[in-house]
Amino acid sequence: MSAPLLIGTSLKMYFGYQQTLDWCRQVADIAQRHPAVTQGHAALFIMPSFPTLAPVLEIVRDTDIRIGAQNLSDQPPGAWTGEVSAAMLAEMGCRCVEIGHAERRRHFHEDEALIAAKTALAMAQGLSPVLCVGEVDEGDPGLAASECIRQIDSVLADTPQPRGADLIVAYEPHWAIGASQPASSEHISTVCLKLQAHLDAHGGGRVIYGGSAGPGLLSRLEGSVQGMFLGRFVHDARAFEQILDEVMTLQAASHQ
Numbered sequence: 308m309s310a311p312l313l314i315g316t317s318l319k320m321y322f323g324y325q326q327t328l329d330w331c332r333q334v335a336d337i338a339q340r341h342p343a344v345t346q347g348h349a350a351l352f353i354m355p356s357f358p359t360l361a362p363v364l365e366i367v368r369d370t371d372i373r374i375g376a377q378n379l380s381d382q383p384p385g386a387w388t389g390e391v392s393a394a395m396l397a398e399m400g401c402r403c404v405e406i407g408h409a410e411r412r413r414h415f416h417e418d419e420a421l422i423a424a425k426t427a428l429a430m431a432q433g434l435s436p437v438l439c440v441g442e443v444d445e446g447d448p449g450l451a452a453s454e455c456i457r458q459i460d461s462v463l464a465d466t467p468q469p470r471g472a473d474l475i476v477a478y479e480p481h482w483a484i485g486a487s488q489p490a491s492s493e494h495i496s497t498v499c500l501k502l503q504a505h506l507d508a509h510g511g512g513r514v515i516y517g518g519s520a521g522p523g524l525l526s527r528l529e530g531s532v533q534g535m536f537l538g539r540f541v542h543d544a545r546a547f548e549q550i551l552d553e554v555m556t557l558q559a560a561s562h563q
């Protein structure tokens with residue numbers, strides 16, 4: 308059987324505390340009964356805000372949903388007021404962590420050296436980095452892929468290989484985040500296939516797409532991505548279910 312499609316989301320800073328827990332209960336319920344998940348065709352991950360990590364880990368305890376943080380410190384534990392270490396995230400049961408999102412690069416001036424340090428610490432603690440890469444402005448997909456490969460190589464230069472499935476690269480063109488619709492399917496497929504070929508040749512990893520993704524997109528991408536990184540368009544948890552329905556349809560089609 309092929310590897311499960313990765314279907315994940317970051318809740319960013321949209322939801323309140325109780326709202327996050329309620330939404331996670333809904334998704335956990337979907338995960339426990341949807342055949343895409345129970346038959347191993349989809350693997351889910353959720354990245355809620357820091358204060359909700361502990362109760363969310365408890366909510367998903369009887370599921371295979373992976374929980375991750377949206378950020379971590381670039382430093383080992385110590386005198387870093389307000390920061391959260393990779394070690395603590397791993398200890399509490401997180402299995403992945405988001406690194407280098409466009410919003411953190413833009414608003415918090417995160418550069419590649421910082422993103423590389425966070426990635427190395429996450430990997431050392433056994434957390435799967437969800438490493439976000441993407442071009443700033445809309446343009447040629449070949450150039451976009453080259454820019455993303457440059458970002459990947461810069462960040463991963465000093466991390467050990469093979470990385471296998473532990474590395475998730477989220478291709479998120481900055482211009483398609485928070486937009487009314489995702490990048491074109493042709494653009495996404497061209498870039499993601501190039502990134503996947505690059506990872507396959509350099510230590511492994513899996514490429515997923517994010518940026519105004521929602522129901523319907525996975526089907527249009529015809530197998531050119533290993534999953535999706537979702538935002539606003541799964542704030543209604545029923546959209547998660549629709550996307551898992553698509554996973555089942557794709558799975559059935561691949562056996563015809």
Ligand SMILES: O=C(CO)COP(=O)(O)O
Binds near residue numbers: 317
């Ligand atoms: O940045 C994203 C996921 O991390 C995408 O967010 P939106 O789907 O809301 O544009």
